[in-house]
Amino acid sequence: MTTPRADASGRPAATAEPYRLAVVGGGPRATYALERLSATIDRLGEGHRLEVHLYERTGAFGAGRAHSPDQARTSYLNRIGAQVGFAADETVTGAGPLRPPAERPTLHEWCRRRFAETGDPDLDLGPEDWPKRYVHGLALRDMFETFAADLRRHPGAALHLHHAEVVDIAPAADRRLEVVTADGERRTADEVLLLTGHSYHDPRRSAGPATGGGTRHVPHPYPLEDRLDAGSCGPDTVVGCAGMGLTAIDTILHLTEGRGGSFHEDGPALVYRRSGREPAAVVAFSGSGLFTFARPDNHKPSDGSGDHPGTFLTTGAVDQLRAHVGRAPSGDGPGRAQLDFERDLLPLIVLEMAHLHYVTLFGPAAALLLTQRALPAYLAFVTGTPADGPGHLLAPLERAVDEIADVLEGVLRGKCALFTAQAAVTWPVREVLLHWTRTVYGPSAEAGVRRCVDRSLPPGTVTDALDSAWGLETYLHGNRFDWHRAVAPVPPGASPEEFRASVRTFMARDQLWARQGNLANPHKAASDGVWRDLRQVISYAVDHAGLTAASQRHFLRHYVRHHNRLANGAAPEIMAKMAALIDCGLLDVGAGPGARVRLDGATGKSVVEGPHTGLSRPVDVLVEARMHGFDPRLDALPLYRNLLDRGLVRLWRNPSADGEDFLPGGLDLTPEFHPVDPDGTPDPRFTVLGVPSEGARSFLLSALRPHADHYVMRDTLVWLDLFWPRATSR
Ligand SMILES: Cc1cc2nc3c(=O)[nH]c(=O)nc-3n(C[C@H](O)[C@H](O)[C@H](O)COP(=O)(O)OP(=O)(O)OC[C@H]3O[C@@H](n4cnc5c(N)ncnc54)[C@H](O)[C@@H]3O)c2cc1C
The missing domain is CATH 3.50.50 (FAD/NAD(P)-binding domain)
Incomplete structure (x- = not known):
């Protein structure tokens, strides 16, 4: 070379x-x-x-x-x-x-x-x-x-x-x-x-979970073989797993498959066969009580050429919003105008998801109508008319979806001939009906519906007896987009058993959605197309103090988790393994949402408790199975703390008009990634890339x-x- x-x-x-x-x-x-x-x-x-x-x-x-x-x-x-x-x-x-x-x-x-x-x-x-x-x-x-x-x-x-x-x-x-x-x-x-x-946080520097002498606390699970060896979490132990994302999935597979257990296909189901060397149980819990959702099969070209380009959520829209509703961090003073994630960006994100969801459901032939209907409220919003939550921008879109569904319903049931239906609307009814049929039932049903339509027979005779192979709803007004259901698809549950059953029902459906892929399934297309393909637009809005200090804190605490669940999960085959482990009773997800750890003074053990489900389960080992954000003040390794103490670097700060600045933990870096010292002088002898620059930037x-x-x-x-x-x- x-x-x-x-x-x-x-x-x-x-x-x-x-x-x-x-x-x-x-x-x-x-x-x-x-x-x-x-x-x-x-x-x-x-x-x-x-x-x-x-x-x-x-x-x-x-x-x-x-x-x-x-x-x-x-x-x-x-x-x-x-x-x-x-x-x-x-x-x-x-x-x-x-x-x-x-x-x-x-x-x-x-x-x-x-x-x-x-x-x-x-x-x-x-x-x-x-x-x-x-x-x-x-x-x-x-x-x-x-x-x-x-x-x-x-x-x-x-x-x-x-x-x-x-x-x-x-x-x-x-x-x-x-x-x-x-x-x-x-x-x-x-x-x-x-x-x-x-890196990970030193438990002596951070507020960890409630642990006593009766439970072994593992603040960081990697390397798995060392931290979670068979000697310290063997068959007589119950392991608590704090977190239900990718780190937790690594942890759980290590404690099961990694201990000699195996997965087998039993008809359509995957079943787990124990080796006897696993822990007695693994109790997985988190704020949501849910694992990250299955990543859909990828049907987009890997060169990025098929990534969703964005209709509403664009950098231009972010600029417009910043110009019209942004607030300088120092009130009327200088500084880049800042946005509020929930007030200004979430409505756009949710609109983009809903639009993509319905274009996937009804096909590109319906896209123009859907876009036209959503446009007036969207344009008013990005130029300063407030929306009272995400629903406001969705209402015109939902009305258009109702209209489409009504027309298709009439044709499907034979109440209205295709040419009569077509005369009343501007969008191509036949094409949209065929696309909907293919999405919900698959290509052979589409062929059947096409034959009926072409012979002026009611196509419902073909679809009535069918179920959706992809777990989609089969009535025309079904498959609606719902932001709240998208991020919280399982009700809290009144008992551990009820929550476990709901989680399993959701995971089974999620598996089918994921197998339909990121282009054909409306739910997965919306999550993948917006939270992955348009992640750089979200970063464009958020990064470099693009949000107010309070809003950035809230974004990192809540919306990054939504991102992880919606668009950064594991493959469907991995999630099928999680489901099999729940089914065999080894993996307990009964804690439900809002789970916490309490220290039992009498036994010295940590107890995982589910406030909604009533689960109360003592654990012998408690693993913090989630990645920690970068923060030199808490880091287990001394390097960045020493650089801070030497005044060679300083923490990045998001200034706030109300005086409460936000310091997420990342370093203050110039656009060339040189750290800035406490006086604000950049030091070109250092360049910092990746994790330590998170804070000013996101999704790195x-x-x-x-x-x-x-x-x-x-x-x-x-x-x-x-x-x-x-x-x-x-
Ligand atoms: C467990 C885990 C799983 C991941 N899985 C994926 C995935 O599946 N797909 C994906 O795209 N991304 C994944 N990521 C995200 C990850 O950020 C990137 O994939 C990638 O690892 C980033 O590379 P990096 O070199 O910046 O950091 P790292 O991979 O963390 O490498 C940094 C290295 O620096 C070393 N180091 C740190 N401090 C010092 C020091 N003071 N002295 C000497 N050496 C030091 C560390 O030992 C480490 O090996 C994962 C991250 C983690 C933690």
Whole structure:
């Protein structure tokens, strides 16, 4: 990839003192940074040298802790293999020289190659399959080694890997820095790239759950094999699992399948067969009492070309709102006008979801009517007319849906001939009826309805006896969009048994919806199209103090969770496993919404209690199975706390007109990702990418997506473009 330069004796020609780059963190972002660094290494030029020191506390270079190749085999990636990449591609603006396509496989392509060599069934994946996370780790490690070898081939470049934790970075002579590792080593660096990713809160610094001597508290479940080993949570223990998202699912699968239990198909159902080595029970609980919903099968092109473009929820609409109803954080003073998420953005999000839901249900032929009806209230709203909650913007849309349903009903029941119905409306009745039939019943019912319509027979005779294979309602006024039901689809339940039964009913339906896919199922299309495809519009509205301080706090507490449940769940096959574990009685979800942990003074045990369902269940082990937000004040690792104490960084602050600023925990960074010191001076010796910049920005936690001009690669380039002039300026 690089052009080696050497003198006649073969020794490197470069002689200058090297520019020393320290990279802290050797996870996925380090792999992407190394990819770009090695691809552009010719920018080093004659006579310059570069020395890279890369520190990774786990020693898993390239994969890092979260994607380690050595982790439990039961944990899955929550992204299909075709949507995971390792290198810049043609879509990335200003990427610089690209590797030949064969040298930048997607994860799916990497798995195919390796499967051909090894025959390992874990690598036998289609483009839409969900790889195990350790497989992603194997690929990351492999790609990292390739990029590292490329870099090292350049005579002026050296790369040193340190299996060590960086605990501090101190100013040194000549504006340099000294990188201090836990083993006491100190190395000088000209600049530091911080790619430290995920950490967790030190239980001594944060308000944890109520625990006493009778319950073992596990504040962070990773690595699962160490923290949740068979000795400490074996068959005689009840394990409480605080959280019901992806971390909880990792935890539960590790404690069951990872203990030798197995899943088997029994007709249409999946059943779990115990090994006898699992805990006696796992009690999973959370604020909602629900797992994240099943991710729909992906039917969109993996290059992003089929992503939902947004009709109402657009950056233009956000700009309009900001201009008309935004409030400066200091009252009449300076500062970017801020929005309130619930008042200003939620109505747009809900309108976009409802519109997409109904366009999916009735088809593109109904889209114009639906858009036209929603438009007047929408235009008034974005130009300053308040809406009293999301329902206000939905009302005209719902009326249009009623009209469509009435007309289709008449035709379906034979009360109205197709040509008569068509004469009364502007939208193509036949097309919309056929689309609705296909969505609800499938293509063979559609063919039957088409035959009836074309012979002027009532098509209801075809559909009346059918059920929806996708769990959709079969009456024309059914399948309505309801925001509240979308985020809280299960009633609280008056007993643990009642709640468990409702959860199972919902999970069964959710499974069918997910299998119908993210383009055909109205519910999944709406969640996927808005909360995933338009996530960057939500970020555009929220980021960099786009919301008032109080609203941002509320957004992070409530709406990020809605996002996670609606659009960031696990694959349907994983959720089928959760359902099977509930069915066999091993996984208890009976706590219901609003569950809490109480310490029983008599036994010293933590007790999981469901305020609605009345569940009260003591647990022997309590696992905090949720990821913690970045906050140096609470972090289990000392690095950022030391940087704070040294005054090298400061926390990002969302200012507020009412004086109550919000500090979510992330660092205050310039647009170039340089930290700002307490006086507001940026320090270009440091660049911070990823997790620690959450706060000012949102939704930053993902692996690189190929063919999508992905923000993860764009962020890397912001660093690289400024890095090369610094590295070669002396
Ligand atoms: C358990 C888990 C599962 C995830 N699953 C997915 C998924 O399925 N799909 C997806 O798209 N995203 C997933 N994510 C989101 C995740 O943000 C990205 O996939 C990706 O891991 C981000 O890469 P990163 O390099 O920024 O951070 P990380 O992967 O966290 O890597 C950072 C590395 O820095 C090291 N480090 C930290 N501090 C120091 C220090 N002081 N000294 C030395 N080394 C240090 C850590 O050991 C770690 O290996 C997951 C995250 C977690 C935590």
